[in-house]
Amino acid sequence: MRKRLRFILGNRDMPFQAVLVCFGIVTFFPLALVVITSLKSNTQFYHNFWLPELPFQLGNYSSAFRIIWRYIVNSVLYSGTTICLIAAIASVAGYVFARFRFPFKTVIFLAFITLIMVPGVLTLAPRFVLVRDLGMVNTPLALISVWVSGGLVLSTWLMRSYFESLPQELFDAAYVDGAAEWQVFAYVSVPLARPMIATVAMTTLISTWNDLIWPLVTITDKSKMPLAQGLMQFSSAYETDWGTLFAGYVISSIPLLCVFAVAMRQFISGLTSGAVKA
Amino acid sequence: MFSRQAASGSSSHSLRLSRGPLPARIWRAKWLYLALLVPVTLLLLFEWLPAFSALYNSLYIWNGGKVHIYVGLENYERLLSDRTFRVALSNLVGFVIFRVVMQTVLPFFAAEMIINLRSARWSYWWKIIFVFPMVVPTILNYLIWRFIYNPQVGLLNEGLELLGLGAYTHAWLGDPLTAMWALSFVRFPWLPTLQFLIILGGLQTIPQEVHESASIDGAGFWRRLFFIDIPMTRRQITLAMILTMLFMTQRFDLFLVMTDGGPGYSTMVPALQLFQSAFSFLEFGYASAIGVVLFVGMLALTVINLRVSSGATAD
Numbered sequence: 001m002r003k004r005l006r007f008i009l010g011n012r013d014m015p016f017q018a019v020l021v022c023f024g025i026v027t028f029f030p031l032a033l034v035v036i037t038s039l040k041s042n043t044q045f046y047h048n049f050w051l052p053e054l055p056f057q058l059g060n061y062s063s064a065f066r067i068i069w070r071y072i073v074n075s076v077l078y079s080g081t082t083i084c085l086i087a088a089i090a091s092v093a094g095y096v097f098a099r100f101r102f103p104f105k106t107v108i109f110l111a112f113i114t115l116i117m118v119p120g121v122l123t124l125a126p127r128f129v130l131v132r133d134l135g136m137v138n139t140p141l142a143l144i145s146v147w148v149s150g151g152l153v154l155s156t157w158l159m160r161s162y163f164e165s166l167p168q169e170l171f172d173a174a175y176v177d178g179a180a181e182w183q184v185f186a187y188v189s190v191p192l193a194r195p196m197i198a199t200v201a202m203t204t205l206i207s208t209w210n211d212l213i214w215p216l217v218t219i220t221d222k223s224k225m226p227l228a229q230g231l232m233q234f235s236s237a238y239e240t241d242w243g244t245l246f247a248g249y250v251i252s253s254i255p256l257l258c259v260f261a262v263a264m265r266q267f268i269s270g271l272t273s274g275a276v277k278a
Numbered sequence: 279m280f281s282r283q284a285a286s287g288s289s290s291h292s293l294r295l296s297r298g299p300l301p302a303r304i305w306r307a308k309w310l311y312l313a314l315l316v317p318v319t320l321l322l323l324f325e326w327l328p329a330f331s332a333l334y335n336s337l338y339i340w341n342g343g344k345v346h347i348y349v350g351l352e353n354y355e356r357l358l359s360d361r362t363f364r365v366a367l368s369n370l371v372g373f374v375i376f377r378v379v380m381q382t383v384l385p386f387f388a389a390e391m392i393i394n395l396r397s398a399r400w401s402y403w404w405k406i407i408f409v410f411p412m413v414v415p416t417i418l419n420y421l422i423w424r425f426i427y428n429p430q431v432g433l434l435n436e437g438l439e440l441l442g443l444g445a446y447t448h449a450w451l452g453d454p455l456t457a458m459w460a461l462s463f464v465r466f467p468w469l470p471t472l473q474f475l476i477i478l479g480g481l482q483t484i485p486q487e488v489h490e491s492a493s494i495d496g497a498g499f500w501r502r503l504f505f506i507d508i509p510m511t512r513r514q515i516t517l518a519m520i521l522t523m524l525f526m527t528q529r530f531d532l533f534l535v536m537t538d539g540g541p542g543y544s545t546m547v548p549a550l551q552l553f554q555s556a557f558s559f560l561e562f563g564y565a566s567a568i569g570v571v572l573f574v575g576m577l578a579l580t581v582i583n584l585r586v587s588s589g590a591t592a593d
Binding site for chain 1: 300303304306307310311313314316317318320321322323324325326327328329331332335342388391392394395396397400404405406407408409410411412413414415416417418421422426431433436440467468469475524527528530531534535549552553556557562565566569570572573576577580
């Protein structure tokens with residue numbers, strides 16, 4: 001017992017741990033309350049705001065799931081397609097920019113990179129008119145085409161920097177072995193660039209998954225809405241049914257939770273180590 | 279076949295291949311252009327065309343369809359005398375300043391605590407704990423905070439009641455005096471993931487020896503914080519601030535979901551006004567003018583910010 005006490009009090013980490021624990025509690029408190037409330041009926045909720053109360057209303061989850069599942073499926077399809085397209089196009093473009101010299105390369109690259117400074121609000125209204133005139137309103141194409149082109153800017157730049165950082169010897173070795181250019185790309189470069197492709201996929205996933213405004217102006221059909229937009233519908237439809245509402249909130253957080261359970265480590269190390277060099 | 283851009287090893291090789299008249303070099307690079315065809319087309323169509331369309335149409339009265347009348351700089355003149363825009367702009371300035379401070383200080387503070395831990399296992403777990411809220415879709419942040427501010431059964435008011443401060447309960451989003459503050463505190467204790475990881479990455483690159491020699495010289499936690507950690511992560515801090523500034527200036531989903539600019543115009547911001555001009559009032563020309571002004575403002579702020587920070591590092 002005494003040994004244990006000394007371990008706690010004498011530990012140099014202790015003051016920092018204490019602060020972090022407080023901070024962690026405050027961070028998770030709203031989430032915990034959402035989960036607790038999702039298991040209550042309205043009567044239980046009004047009667048007892050803070051604590052969980054038996055019996056748990058698991059029915060909240062099934063009635064929320066009946067609405068939410070479609071939005072989740074839509075979002076998975078839209079974001080998934082976008083991620084695949086961006087990963088493929090940005091790898092090729094990044095490779096070309098990193099490994100070759102050709103006329104007008106700088107101009108073309110500038111056409112990519114200067115777009116980083118063009119904010120989405122500037123292009124929002126004219127882009128809507130364009131997409132409308134192309135007849136893409138209320139189709140998944142409206143979302144995917146714009147998400148892909150928007151995401152390409154940063155992704156191509158990231159892929160280019162990554163391919164540039166690979167040592168020349170690797171490529172020379174492949175050329176000496178008689179590999180054609182496409183083989184060098186597909187069997188040497190892409191496997192080596194897997195961490196960066198993962199980073200690109202992750203950032204694309206987060207930005208498309210959370211995009212609300214663009215679906216709001218282009219998608220009107222409930223059955224085609226992605227999750228963010230669907231949740232807005234859902235929240236106004238179930239405004240006063242707190243249990244079902246919060247059950248829907250919990251369900252809609254699960255997909256990203258699964259992704260992060262798998263990729264959290266890589267995501268954190270990718271962003272903390274590679275993103276900005278001091 | 280192609281001219282490879284190569285490091286020292288095969289430079290003669292690439293030099294030879296990149297010689298010759300321009301048409302010949304272009305022809306030789308035909309496969310490269312083909313490879314870039316898809317992304318370049320996409321960017322021209324969905325990025326550059328709308329960007330120039332916004333510049334061009336800011337000089338027109340345009341309903342997004344057939345009505346298209348040249349009016350010169352009238353939209354910009356109207357913007358100068360638009361009271362709503364002035365209110366929106368001053369709301370935005372206050373909001374952005376508050377958010378930039380909050381979203382830099384908070385993650386820096388947490389990151390500082392984490393790198394001070396000796397236990398590598400714990401610091402790993404704390405990182406995960408603080409990154410965790412990002413699995414919650416952004417829109418849910420707003421909806422959850424709308425519940426927190428709910429006047430009847432909100433977390434904040436219930437909490438005040440519980441603490442015996444029932445006199446202070448309030449319709450946080452319904453009162454023009456508190457609505458903007460309430461919005462500024464949305465997502466409050468949750469760390470902004472990107473900014474947190476950038477700053478944490480900066481702190482982690484400070485070599486162990488620097489901290490060790492500082493502690494040998496008798497520097498305590500606070501001296502170390504102000505004389506080592508903050509100066510040495512200045513670049514990451516600047517980047518985090520610029521990112522927050524750019525995000526907060528152009529993202530208006532928070533305002534759209536929580537208050538839609540109200541009550542009155544107390545939570546109106548320029549980006550939301552742009553959205554409403556275009557999609558509620560079909561004034562695409564006016565919306566474009568607002569967009570252009572925002573774009574120029576953001577560009578200027580970024581340049582100033584970079585100047586100031588690079589000037590500061592030069593000292």
